[in-house]
Amino acid sequence: MASNKDSKVALVTGASRGIGAAVARRLARDGFTVVVNYSGSAAAAEDLAREIEQAGGRALTAKADVSDAEAVRRMFDAAEGAFGGVDVLVNNAGIMMLSPLAEADDENFGRQIGVNLKGTFNTLREAARRLRDGGRVINFSTSVVGLKLENYGVYAATKAAVETLTAIMAKEMRGRNITVNAIAPGPVATDLFLNGKTEELISRMAKMNPLERLGSPEDIASAVAFLAGPDGGWINGQTLRANGGVI
Numbered sequence: 001m002a003s004n005k006d007s008k009v010a011l012v013t014g015a016s017r018g019i020g021a022a023v024a025r026r027l028a029r030d031g032f033t034v035v036v037n038y039s040g041s042a043a044a045a046e047d048l049a050r051e052i053e054q055a056g057g058r059a060l061t062a063k064a065d066v067s068d069a070e071a072v073r074r075m076f077d078a079a080e081g082a083f084g085g086v087d088v089l090v091n092n093a094g095i096m097m098l099s100p101l102a103e104a105d106d107e108n109f110g111r112q113i114g115v116n117l118k119g120t121f122n123t124l125r126e127a128a129r130r131l132r133d134g135g136r137v138i139n140f141s142t143s144v145v146g147l148k149l150e151n152y153g154v155y156a157a158t159k160a161a162v163e164t165l166t167a168i169m170a171k172e173m174r175g176r177n178i179t180v181n182a183i184a185p186g187p188v189a190t191d192l193f194l195n196g197k198t199e200e201l202i203s204r205m206a207k208m209n210p211l212e213r214l215g216s217p218e219d220i221a222s223a224v225a226f227l228a229g230p231d232g233g234w235i236n237g238q239t240l241r242a243n244g245g246v247i
């Protein structure tokens, strides 16, 4: 692990639970100082930051609803104030509301656009202005952009837009040695995937890929760690589907 003073700073959105918490833990283990963003789960975020510090790492919690541009700006201010700058942005915060288009209401549409697309835009804009040279951006899409399952329309559309932002921002970072990529997980065993599904549906979806299991948050954290670390430096403008081979 790099000494605390020299360590790079990674800001992980939605790091209080699920995949984001696994990413924060893994990046801390890899020597990054971690900013643990959350919107509602303060206790879980504080526990995670304490766990990271007890293991010898460095962490700061930052409350910000990513859909609120001003709150995102303040979060970057806080990270820069505490650690001098930000090197890595992991845009993991996201929500999923499934329904056929015929039944999707305006609130369902607006909330998913607000968190998944506007939220990603808000943090990308700050990162484009403020990330230190040599930095990394890792956005979150979903393999449903490829699978195109019924009921996922609005959710998948927000993530398809994230993939497009990823490729364009990679070009806009020319000259700064900053890479911008996206991870597109398949089904992962977190609240976002499991809530509201029957055991039967969960087991059917788990077996869709040839490895015949759900992804774990740690599977996805490993892929993020690759893109954030020295071995991922030549990957740029790409979307990496981490899904056991479902598509």
Ligand code: NAP
Binding pocket: 013, 014, 015, 016, 017, 018, 019, 020, 037, 038, 039, 040, 041, 042, 064, 065, 066, 067, 091, 092, 093, 094, 095, 096, 115, 119, 140, 141, 142, 143, 184, 185, 186, 187, 188, 189, 190, 191, 192, 193
């Ligand atoms: P999760 O278990 O529901 O956790 C979501 C995290 O995002 C929580 O830490 C939550 O924090 C945070 N969050 C939600 N809204 C937020 C907001 N407005 N501002 C800041 N933080 C917010 O979800 P997950 O499964 O870990 O998903 C993580 C990412 O992976 C998402 O982008 C999701 O679309 C993507 N993904 C997941 C799967 C899957 O199968 N799980 C598959 C493909 C892609 P609080 O509790 O503090 O609000």
